[in-house]
Amino acid sequence: MKLLVCVGSSCYLKGSYDVIQKLQELLKKYEVEDQVDLNASFCLGFCASGVTLKSDEVFLHHVNPENVEDVFLKEVYPLLNK
Numbered sequence: 001m002k003l004l005v006c007v008g009s010s011c012y013l014k015g016s017y018d019v020i021q022k023l024q025e026l027l028k029k030y031e032v033e034d035q036v037d038l039n040a041s042f043c044l045g046f047c048a049s050g051v052t053l054k055s056d057e058v059f060l061h062h063v064n065p066e067n068v069e070d071v072f073l074k075e076v077y078p079l080l081n082k
């Protein structure tokens, strides 16, 4: 699965680099590093919606370093072939 994290200026200011770091830790913690292609992205077009992620065709909004584990477990992890 491809997982993009917006690092456009609005998302950057809201902590997208910390979100990427946390996601890297989570991929290791849940042993799914080989199943997720994590990348930074230019603006995904939802600047007013907090840090935005895109997994395949699904957009995830209002992600931050504090809630990223919840978002990962609810929205990303169930889609993986563990």
Ligand code: FES
Pocket: 006, 007, 008, 009, 010, 011, 012, 042, 043, 044, 045, 046, 047, 048, 051, 052
């Ligand atoms: S800067 Fe992230 S959606 Fe625009």
